[in-house]
Amino acid sequence: MPGKSPTLDSIRGKVMAGERLSFDDGLFLYRPDTPLHEVGELANIVRERMNGNVGYYNINTHLNATNVCVYRCTFCAFRSDLRDPKGYAMSDEQILARGREAVENGCTEMHIVGGLHHQRKYEWYVNVLKILRDAYPGLHLKAWTAVEINWFEFLTRKPVRAILEDMVEAGLGSMPGGGAEIFHPEVRGEICEHKADAHKWFEVHRTAHEMGLRTNCTMLYGHIERDYHRIDHLVRLRELQDETGGFQVFIPLAFHPDNTGLAHIKKPSAIMDLRTMAVSRLMLDNIPHMKAYWIMLGLGTAQAALSYGADDIDGTVRHELIYHDAGATTPQALTVDDIRRLIVEAGREPVERDTLYHRVHRDETDPLRWHSGEPVASV
Numbered sequence: 001m002p003g004k005s006p007t008l009d010s011i012r013g014k015v016m017a018g019e020r021l022s023f024d025d026g027l028f029l030y031r032p033d034t035p036l037h038e039v040g041e042l043a044n045i046v047r048e049r050m051n052g053n054v055g056y057y058n059i060n061t062h063l064n065a066t067n068v069c070v071y072r073c074t075f076c077a078f079r080s081d082l083r084d085p086k087g088y089a090m091s092d093e094q095i096l097a098r099g100r101e102a103v104e105n106g107c108t109e110m111h112i113v114g115g116l117h118h119q120r121k122y123e124w125y126v127n128v129l130k131i132l133r134d135a136y137p138g139l140h141l142k143a144w145t146a147v148e149i150n151w152f153e154f155l156t157r158k159p160v161r162a163i164l165e166d167m168v169e170a171g172l173g174s175m176p177g178g179g180a181e182i183f184h185p186e187v188r189g190e191i192c193e194h195k196a197d198a199h200k201w202f203e204v205h206r207t208a209h210e211m212g213l214r215t216n217c218t219m220l221y222g223h224i225e226r227d228y229h230r231i232d233h234l235v236r237l238r239e240l241q242d243e244t245g246g247f248q249v250f251i252p253l254a255f256h257p258d259n260t261g262l263a264h265i266k267k268p269s270a271i272m273d274l275r276t277m278a279v280s281r282l283m284l285d286n287i288p289h290m291k292a293y294w295i296m297l298g299l300g301t302a303q304a305a306l307s308y309g310a311d312d313i314d315g316t317v318r319h320e321l322i323y324h325d326a327g328a329t330t331p332q333a334l335t336v337d338d339i340r341r342l343i344v345e346a347g348r349e350p351v352e353r354d355t356l357y358h359r360v361h362r363d364e365t366d367p368l369r370w371h372s373g374e375p376v377a378s379v
């Protein structure tokens with residue numbers, strides 16, 4: 001027999017009692033006639049229960065070692081063909097220069113992803129990590145999405161675990177959450193039909209978690225997907241987290257249409273951004289952190305998101321290309337003072353964290369000297 005239809009009161013009761021929300025609850029929260037401020041208030045209760053009044057950030061940089069990619073995902077403005085003037089693959093010297101710049105600017109993390117270059121061997125990708133780790137051992141390398149790991153399977157015919165072991169040996173510290181897009185095949189088949197499917201994405205993250213690696217997870221929203229595709233996506237992530245506990249943060253990614261195969265679609269509104277953050281916080285009751293990625297949300301919406309479920313604003317960021325190629329108008333980077341001010345203005349206490357969510361302690365007289373301390377408190 002079908003259960004009772006959800007209401008705001010029934011959902012509020014569950015949230016206050018710490019009970020899990022159902023698929024139908026998630027759909028109800030997405031309805032335009034479910035008041036956004038009420039959804040946000042519930043998400044904020046959970047956010048404060050899990051992370052208090054803190055707004056986390058880190059000092060980080062991005063490295064996209066190549067943009068040449070065999071895939072043609074319709075939402076991507078970053079990829080290039082090899083013979084296109086825009087196509088590039090970085091030399092070891094260029095990669096090391098980025099590492100030096102990162103360390104000289106106090107970065108604790110380098111976020112490394114890129115295209116699947118058909119003329120670069122597996123060893124080239126392993127080498128990206130190895131040279132950075134050897135030269136800058138203090139820099140945490142958060143690298144390769146599940147889609148790249150699947151490409152390395154194709155290149156090497158090795159199993160996922162053996163590839164991850166090679167990467168850890170070369171310097172991999174954790175994995176970012178990209179490549180998730182929308183898991184549901186009705187959407188995935190339309191926007192990125194050739195790349196790793198949901199089953200593969202989960203196999204890679206499950207294997208990483210079993211090896212003790214922490215990973216992040218994402219959802220690309222605001223294109224052709226519908227509410228039930230998003231709720232299905234969140235429920236699938238929640239199920240793996242129940243099994244492994246290996247996800248540390250969820251990042252909802254708002255679609256940016258410029259220069260993509262979906263340029264006719266309008267970018268999602270701030271209302272949609274805030275609702276998606278809040279619904280994600282409420283559905284993903286077992287993932288400790290929610291990130292409001294300021295690069296794609298814009299500074300104002302990212303600040304507001306800190307009261308709609310998010311407890312993290314990502315980092316200072318340098319050299320971001322994926323969103324800026326797709327029309328993001330946010331700055332290329334923020335200073336530490338800027339990011340702390342954004343968090344304070346939003347009524348939260350700024351705390352610098354490292355990639356694995358430990359507090360970062362910096363020497364007061366020389367901020368480039370830092371060490372990771374205790375894990376941040378999170379329920």
Ligand code: V47
Pocket residue numbers: 075076077175176177178179180181216217218219220251253254255256257260293314322323326
């Ligand atoms: O997988 C690509 C998305 C992702 C567009 O783990 C686009 O900490 C919007 O995963 N409009 C890569 N989105 C970025 C990513 C990420 C970002 C920040 C932090 C972390 C983390 C991960 O960006 C891709 C895809 O879902 N994407 N093109 C676009 N036009």
